[in-house]
Amino acid sequence: MKGQLGDLEDAVMTRVWRLNRPVTxxxxxxxxxxxxxxxxxxxxxxxxxxxxxxxxxxxxxxRAYRYTAVATRADYAAALMAQAWSHGDCPTQALVAFLGGMSPEQRDALDEALRIVRGDEEAPWTPT
Incomplete structure (x- = not known):
């Protein structure tokens, strides 16, 4: 996956992800x-x-192409985060700055994700 999506590209991908099947x-x-x-x-x-x-x-x-998403929206977001992480001189400072800007809801989601990754609980969702 190369690069971030522009506004219209994101709107298109949102529809493709939402439809979740080959689309024209x-x-x-x-x-x-x-x-x-x-x-x-x-x-x-x-x-x-x-x-x-x-x-x-x-x-x-x-005569038409059918398009399918190569990855889920979550996979795309994770790839963007990994890309951003790899460009910093000091990953710790970047992470502290990122975490400092998170809302309480985002921090709760992060806590839940860490518990799942550690195996402390099962995922309440099914990845698509």
Whole structure:
């Protein structure tokens, strides 16, 4: 996976993740049109760009491509965090700054994740 997603790329990926099945450009466009005016060619260009970034796999189905997400949204977020972590001169300082900016809800989620990773409790969710 290469790089962070722009706003429209994120909107497209959100629909692909939400639909959770192979989708066409037209299907994603119709989903996006519930909230904004957008052209088919724009969605096609964005999906091609996200495909080149390695987040979408595509397969030709007749005359159209069907796209599927290569990874879950959680996997994508984890990759972004790992990428950010690897760019710092002092990972400890970066982590302290990051943790200092977290909301109480985010810290609770972090505590829960650490308990799960340590094996202190089972995950209350199923990864997709």
């Amino acid at each position: 450009v037209r299907e994603v466009m119709l989903e996006l049109r519930r909230e904004r005016t957008i052209a088919y060619t724009t969605v096609m260009t964005v999906m091609d760009k996200v495909h080149r970034k390695g987040l979408l796999h595509r397969e030709l189905d007749g």
